[in-house]
Amino acid sequence: xxxxxxxxxxxxxxxxxxxxxxxxxxxxxxxxxxxxxxxxxxxxxxxxxxxxxxxxxxxxxxxxxxxxxxxxxxxxxxxxxxxxxxxxxxxxxxxxxxxxxxxxxxxxxxxxxxxxxxxxxxxxxxxxxxxxxxxxxxxxxxxxxxxxxxxxxxxxxxxxxxxxxxxxxxxxxxxxxxxxxxxxxxxxxxxxxxxxxxxxxxxxxxxxxxxxxxxxxxxxxxxxxxxxxxxxxxxxxxxxxxxxxxxxxxxxxxxxxxxxxxxxxxxxxxxxxxxxxxxxxxxxxxxxxxxxxxxxxxxxxxxxxxxxxxxxxxxxxxxxxxxxxxxxxxxxxxxxxxxxxxxxxx
Amino acid sequence: xxxxxxxxxxxxxxxxxxxxxxxxxxxxxxxxxxxxxxxxxxxxxxxxxxxxxxxxxxxxxxxxxxxxxxxxxxxxxxxxxxxxxxxxxxxxxxxxxxxxxxxxxxxxxxxxxxxxxxxxxxxxxxxxxxxxxxxxxxxxxxxxxxxxxxxxxxxxxxxxxxxxxxxxxxxxxxxxxxxxxxxxxxxxxxxxxxxxxxxxxxxxxxxxxxxxxxxxxxxxxxxxxxxxxxxxxxxxxxxxxxxxxxxxxxxxxxxxxxxxxxxxxxxxxxxxxxxxxxxxxxxxxxxxxxxxxxxxxxxxxxxxxxxxxxxxxxxxxxxxxxxxxxxxxxxxxxxxxxxxxxxxxx
Ligand SMILES: O=P(O)(O)O[C@H]1O[C@H](CO)[C@@H](O)[C@H](O)[C@H]1O
Ligand SMILES: O=P(O)(O)O[C@H]1O[C@H](CO)[C@@H](O)[C@H](O)[C@H]1O
Numbered sequence: 001x002x003x004x005x006x007x008x009x010x011x012x013x014x015x016x017x018x019x020x021x022x023x024x025x026x027x028x029x030x031x032x033x034x035x036x037x038x039x040x041x042x043x044x045x046x047x048x049x050x051x052x053x054x055x056x057x058x059x060x061x062x063x064x065x066x067x068x069x070x071x072x073x074x075x076x077x078x079x080x081x082x083x084x085x086x087x088x089x090x091x092x093x094x095x096x097x098x099x100x101x102x103x104x105x106x107x108x109x110x111x112x113x114x115x116x117x118x119x120x121x122x123x124x125x126x127x128x129x130x131x132x133x134x135x136x137x138x139x140x141x142x143x144x145x146x147x148x149x150x151x152x153x154x155x156x157x158x159x160x161x162x163x164x165x166x167x168x169x170x171x172x173x174x175x176x177x178x179x180x181x182x183x184x185x186x187x188x189x190x191x192x193x194x195x196x197x198x199x200x201x202x203x204x205x206x207x208x209x210x211x212x213x214x215x216x217x218x219x220x221x222x223x224x225x226x227x228x229x230x231x232x233x234x235x236x237x238x239x240x241x242x243x244x245x246x247x248x249x250x251x252x253x254x255x256x257x258x259x260x261x262x263x264x265x266x267x268x269x270x271x272x273x274x275x276x277x278x279x280x281x282x283x284x285x286x287x288x289x290x291x292x293x294x295x296x297x298x299x300x301x302x303x304x305x306x307x308x309x310x311x312x313x314x315x316x317x318x319x320x321x322x323x324x325x326x327x328x329x330x331x332x333x334x335x336x337x338x339x340x341x342x343x344x345x346x
Numbered sequence: 347x348x349x350x351x352x353x354x355x356x357x358x359x360x361x362x363x364x365x366x367x368x369x370x371x372x373x374x375x376x377x378x379x380x381x382x383x384x385x386x387x388x389x390x391x392x393x394x395x396x397x398x399x400x401x402x403x404x405x406x407x408x409x410x411x412x413x414x415x416x417x418x419x420x421x422x423x424x425x426x427x428x429x430x431x432x433x434x435x436x437x438x439x440x441x442x443x444x445x446x447x448x449x450x451x452x453x454x455x456x457x458x459x460x461x462x463x464x465x466x467x468x469x470x471x472x473x474x475x476x477x478x479x480x481x482x483x484x485x486x487x488x489x490x491x492x493x494x495x496x497x498x499x500x501x502x503x504x505x506x507x508x509x510x511x512x513x514x515x516x517x518x519x520x521x522x523x524x525x526x527x528x529x530x531x532x533x534x535x536x537x538x539x540x541x542x543x544x545x546x547x548x549x550x551x552x553x554x555x556x557x558x559x560x561x562x563x564x565x566x567x568x569x570x571x572x573x574x575x576x577x578x579x580x581x582x583x584x585x586x587x588x589x590x591x592x593x594x595x596x597x598x599x600x601x602x603x604x605x606x607x608x609x610x611x612x613x614x615x616x617x618x619x620x621x622x623x624x625x626x627x628x629x630x631x632x633x634x635x636x637x638x639x640x641x642x643x644x645x646x647x648x649x650x651x652x653x654x655x656x657x658x659x660x661x662x663x664x665x666x667x668x669x670x671x672x673x674x675x676x677x678x679x680x681x682x683x684x685x686x687x688x689x690x691x692x
Contacts, residue, residue, distance in 0.1 A: 003432040003434040003445075004434075005434045005435070005436045005443050005444070005445065008428070008431040008432065008434065008445055009426065009427050009428055009431055009445070009446050009447070009448070010431075010434070010436075010443050010444060010445050010446055011443065011444060011446045011520065012441075012442065012443040013442040013443070015440050015442075019523045020520070020523060022426065022427075022446055023443075024426040024427070026428070027424060027426060078373060080355065080368065080370040080373060080662075080669055080671075081355050081368075081370070082354070082355055082372070085354040085355055086349040086354065088349040088350075088351045088354065088356070089351070090351045090356075092550075093546075093547075093550045094361050094543075094546060094547045094550055094571075095358075095550070095571045096358065096359040096361075097351050097356050097357065097358045097359070097369075097571075098351075098356060098357060099349075099351065099354055099355070099356050100355050100356055100357045100368055101355070102355070147666075149662060149665055149666045151661035151662060151664075151665050152661065153658070153660045153661040158658065158660045158661070159658025159660045159661075160660075168661065168662070170662050170666065172666075174357065174366070176665075176666035176667045177365045177366060177666070177667040178664075178665055178666055178667060179666070197440075200439075200440060201439075201440045204438075204439045204440055204441070225440075225441045225443075277660045277661040277664050277665070278661075279661060279664065279665030279666075281665065298665070300664055312499070312504065312505025314499045314504045314505045314506075314623045315497035315498065315499040315504070315505075315514065315623040315624075315625060316426075316495060316497060316514070316516050318497075318524075318623050318625065318646055319495055319497050319522075319524055319623070319625030319627065319644070320493075320495045320516065320518075320522035320523070320524055320525070320625075321522045321523040321524060323426055325426075
């Protein structure tokens with residue numbers, strides 16, 4: 001007798017990191033005693049005089065934002081990384097440390113305080129994509145900047161204290177752990193197959209169709225087979241590209257379209273302004289080519305059951321490894337069935 | 347001119363996992379605009395008729411807890427792992443999955459609903475230690491159980507929905523990612539130096555004294571040089587031991603003493619019932635000796651500034667790697683200066 005692995009506890013292999021994810025599908029059968037509340041996101045004004053990201057307002061450092069009309073970037077007032085730190089190392093027996101230099105920036109997506117990506121026009125999201133490209137190129141070309149991490153923390157539950165639509169870019173000298181893990185697996189596959197690990201995976205997904213959420217000519221958004229977060233999504237270009245600097249104009253628009261469609265589905269899922277951390281993984285800016293790399297953007301949303309019930313990655317997850325309660329296929333099916341029109345506009 | 351690395355952004359190396367942690371000490375200089383509230387932990391009764399962990403109460407499955415007086419363990423009613431799942435594998439191109447079997451248990455630390463580890467008597471904590479030993483031996487000796495993860499999620503902020511003092515044990519067939527990482531580094535060091543990686547590190551810390559929080563004849567609790575969470579702590583035996591089954595009676599008591607002292611300091615830090623996830627890392631139960639391993643217990647507490655202001659491990663941390671805002675030494679100094687007497691008993 002053959003067993004359907006999707007109905008029993010199993011682990012799945014993440015081809016990009018080489019790590020396993022524990023999946024416990026039977027857990028969804030348990031009665032849910034937690035809350036299932038409706039949206040409590042407050043309605044926002046287009047301009048908030050107390051917001052330090054709104055155009056024309058003064059930040060806590062005394063700097064004043066210009067009256068910007070397009071995406072606006074500036075150096076983070078409380079940067080975790082500084083570009084002019086002196087180089088130092090400490091090696092004392094089993095204790096080892098070294099200076100990390102870098103540049104942290106804030107990217108305001110829009111002057112309009114009330115918006116979020118799903119509520120923005122596609123052409124305005126395209127401007128955000130162009131800004132990311134520009135920053136990736138400019139930061140990456142600076143001395144000592146060998147990696148550029150573009151990300152967004154959305155929602156208070158994700159540590160974001162300002163609802164003005166914005167993301168961040170932290171760029172730095174050393175290559176972060178998560179990138180090193182992926183580089184290793186991309187490289188091994190490339191050396192063996194002269195082919196893109198993620199590209200080949202995407203081809204397989206496009207045939208299977210089961211986990212695809214949104215797709216256009218240039219991009220696909222899918223729930224990865226090895227997803228960790230309940231409604232985790234990966235957006236990837238169909239073409240083999242190493243970084244967003246390679247996007248042409250048509251592709252920039254296609255990327256913006258996918259971003260809008262996906263985040264609308266997200267908001268519709270629990271009829272709330274859906275929280276997540278998103279980030280783009282692409283090649284280091286250390287001058288190497290990394291032909292094996294295939295850039296992608298991932299969304300890690302914490303919600304599991306409703307706008308107020310999240311998945312906690314705690315004890316077991318911290319000490320052993322990630323665990324999820326619904327399969328990637330169940331999550332994909334739910335997302336697929338959601339409307340393409342934002343619930344606030346229906 | 348030589349620079350004090352502790353005053354500039356730097357990264358530190360975790361000798362056990364081989365990963366780096368970004369540390370931004372200057373960030374503590376920023377003005378804090380968040381909340382700094384006092385304890386809101388409700389006073390608990392010694393018995394709660396609606397608690398499914400209290401003695402004599404009926405659980406949602408219909409099972410009734412015995413009128414237990416000592417630590418009580420039972421199989422988790424909503425186990426993420428099951429012992430009788432059929433063995434199956436799925437290998438389909440780049441998608442790979444396999445059955446994971448296991449046993450999940452709940453460990454009630456005390457019949458008294460109102461307690462937590464820091465408020466329990468040392469001899470009652472010793473009984474919890476004995477229970478962990480017993481479960482580790484019993485679960486580990488079962489077919490297909492090759493690893494036993496003992497952990498506690500404390501506080502609602504750590505996904506714990508029941509305040510009755512309890513922890514969990516998830517045991518399983520495969521070796522989790524976090525254990526594999528550490529095994530690799532223990533082994534490499536052992537092969538090279540015929541010595542315990544963690545043992546040697548502890549010797550260095552005992553000489554340096556700077557990061558030691560509590561110590562007795564057999565154990566030390568310290569803020570690891572490479573700590574990720576603001577007030578992360580590691581407890582380790584001074585003797586080279588691979589697992590808690592090797593603790594003799596005197597050592598069990600010494601472990602309980604350290605647990606009590608440490609968790610009292612934690613509660614005193616922000617005068618709240620301090621949330622954390624804790625877990626014991628020890629050798630797999632697959633029958634190998636793992637002479638290189640040195641077991642230890644870690645505490646990952648989320649709080650940063652007060653009972654209500656936590657550190658978010660989000661965008662940058664998820665996509666690049668962990669980042670902290672205070673140095674391990676600053677955290678250690680704060681913890682060292684706290685009273686040994688619980689604030690509720692002062
Ligand atoms: O088993 P519990 O207490 O229901 O659940 C808690 O601990 C588990 C193990 O760390 C996590 O997977 C859950 O997300 C968390 O809420
Ligand atoms: O930079 P912010 O928005 O103040 O801070 C937020 O994002 C950072 C980068 O992921 C995290 O380190 C912080 O914990 C989080 O609160």
